[in-house]
Amino acid sequence: MQKAYLVVGKLGRQLIDAEEVNHSDFSKIFQCPECNATLHWRSSFIRDGHSVRASFIHPKGSIDDCSLRVDFGINSDSNNTSSEIYSKGQKRGKLEISFLNLLHYYQSRNIPSYEVEITKITSIEIQDKLPAIQIFLKEESLRRQININSKIKMLHSDPFLLIQAAAKVLELQQACIYIENKIFEFEKWLNNHPQSMSYVVLKEQENTKNISIKELIENSSVEDLIKYHCRRLIGIIRYIQTSSDEMRRDFLAEIIWGDPLLPIPMKNLWDNMEIKILENWLGVQIKDNSQEIKEKRLPHAVKISKFDANMLKQLCTDFGFMSDSFAEINTDSKSPNIRFIKFILSKTWQSIRFCDWSTLPDFYI
Incomplete structure (x- = not known):
């Protein structure tokens, strides 16, 4: 320790x-x-x-x-x-719970405008309540969004099969190498855009009397911070690849069914009684922009629905088929299996690269 x-x-x-x-x-x-x-x-x-x-x-x-x-x-x-x-004796369950809780917290911050109307409130009486209300809405909204999207035929005819196939993609050593290469490119990018490190230095801010991000970066070894963050990212992808089947499935369910590009209308996310309670609590009327949400959701929902179940079954049972497919990952191939592999790797990379993993134990690195 x-x-x-x-x-x-x-x-x-x-x-x-x-x-x-x-x-x-x-x-x-x-x-x-x-x-x-x-x-x-x-x-x-x-x-x-x-x-x-x-x-x-x-x-x-x-x-x-x-x-x-x-x-x-x-x-x-x-x-x-x-x-x-x-x-060597480290408890697997403790790290898995910590990892998923941290991922859930990070994902919930990216949940789209379920509380848009609330954030527009300017009443002084409400401002003190607003942060707690937003956190509550985001956490609960993400949990319910995952539950809704993972139902059969909501986005896919067999959501469990899709997650199984996605887990098989991440088991491949090629997947780990692919994302590690992304991390090396990311490190170069961060060195040219140090302001983007603000998501990693929030705790440092707290320890330095809340000085500005700009001042913190100017007074710190940003290169060391970037190097340390990217080293953690390599540890994270290796950990995901070698984790338990249950943890890997929970991770994939979080990043696929909880995708912020797949928002849920308020009327589906919250029942009328809950909406009424929130409205009474806040003293405002919460609007449901269902049509706007539907238009945003549709192209991403269609993309997921087109992953053929037979193709997913073959990916689950034939590692040779998946490995052969992976060989074309850097080409412009439009084959369904290549699109699926790229989809899973993209979701995985997007979900880990900006998350501050520093609260996790060091031993996964």
Whole structure:
């Protein structure tokens, strides 16, 4: 683990990073933020030609004693796969829940105008309530949108089959390589557009007394920030590829059925009673722009509906067929299977590239 409390005499404790500890401090007392166990500090070292970061280590005991307990080598910069990491005792479920919750939070911020009318409210009495109301609407709207879009014949004749085929696409090593190449291109782009790093430095802002993004970037090593973010993205795509089938299906359901280009009319998303409660709470009438939403939704819904079930079944059962198809991914081929593979890779890339994954544990990298 990377962070622990340093016990500072009678003054209390302060949270520090393992890489901030000096060799001369090794005898000081460090405690786990969760279980309060006394930790051992391990300095960085080189193993098998790879750098292993400094870290805090729990005393011997059961992995169930503390959810933050990990084994030696978890923070290595080597290309350990997720399955190798799990074999060392890390709890798979904890990371999967954290990952999906973070993705859901990020996706919900991109949900389109269910609360457009609310955001136009200028009443001083409402302004204090507005942030909480928006978060509630976005979170609940995303959950219901996924539930509606994943119903049979709503967007596809067999939505479960579509998700299965999409999961098979992500299992291919070619898919990981394809997105890693996207990440390398993205890093170059970010270095030329440093202002775009604002989505990653929000926590840094909080820690620097809310100075402006511009000031923060000017006073920081943006290149290091970009490099670190892109390193996390490589870890994320490798993690998705090697995660459990259930996690991969949940991830795909989130990014496909929760796609912000597939909005749901208010009358389908909220029943009349719920709309009435919101209207009474806010003191305004919530309008339902159904026709506008329908026109926006239609082309994207049609695109998904045209993925033939027989083709998806073949992708699920014949890895050779999928691998052969993948060989044409960078061509202008209009074959249905190539379009499907490109669709899944595009959705995956779009969903991870701007998300701030820094709140996740480091061991997936």
